[in-house]
Amino acid sequence: MSTQKEVRQEAGTVDENRLRLEQGKAEQIVEALNTDLAATYVLYHQLKKHHWNVEGAEFHDVHVFLGEAAGRAEEAADELAERLQAIGGAPIAGGKNLEEHAPVEPEDEDVYDIRTSLENDLEIYGDIIESLRDHIDLATNLGDHATAELLREILVEVEEDAHHIDHYLEDDSLVQ
Template sequence: MTSTPHLRRPDPSHVRQEWGTVAENSLRLERDVAEQLVTALNSEISGLYILFNQVRKHYWLAEGAEWGPISDFLEDAADRLTEMTDDIAIRITALGGVPACGPMGIRQHAPIFIEEAHHYDVRSSLERDLDGYATLAVQWREHIELADQLGDVATSELLRRHLKTLEADAHVLDRYLADDTLVLRDATG
């Protein structure tokens, strides 16, 4: 019988920068400005990780009469969340920070909660997805304002561009959740 290989813990002597620190950056933003932005962006990235996993789970579990278009939307939405996550992680690095990753860092900074592992009905799942998108959108507006106040136009523009995507996807979810539908429901429905 073969044994399962175990990953070795990284050697601490190989750490180039500890998580939670902000180093000098090539953008020549003052360190205190960069620290505020990295904290804000790590909250964004943490929320995106959680929302991505939740949307992806709902894509895997989607079922029912409207399964096709909902499944297609959720698959595409997960791809858009991945793109946003990458863009923000790259910006965090440019600011001299280390992007949040791993369960502990993500939970510590995320503005949304991780959904239980259960299989929920489609309407409840989409309602939670919409709530996640809306929560992130509200926070992003605050962080756009922060970036503007701190004079970081590039971070502000990055968040604005992706905020449009968050809002567009929230609008689609809201339309899926509309009361008017062609699908017949039973009296409890």
């Protein structure tokens, strides 16, 4: 085990970046991206919870979808964290820090029927969609077109997953 104790970057700080994004602009974008990162991890953990606990007539299809959706959320979180680091930020880490910084509220630890679980997921998806749209505008207005493009790509996937959940919640599915 390493005994190295040197802090390379303090949490919550934004270092100078080599992408020539002005410090003040980078700070605003880092804050936005950390918000999206935190929300995405809350969503990821909730999707995994539902993936593990789904039951019922449509178990297999919903189980597979939730596993794949959680994988997409994890990939998005990784892309957000890497972009944060590229523009000088320190990605938020640690379950408690992520949940405290997230603008979304996860459901509690209880296990609910799948319809309730998916409705709770759809609520978080909606909040994330709104946040991503706002942060695309922010990045575009600050001239950070690469971040705006990354967020657009994530938005497309998030909206697609939300649309799929909406279909699962139709009246003729998730039979009793």
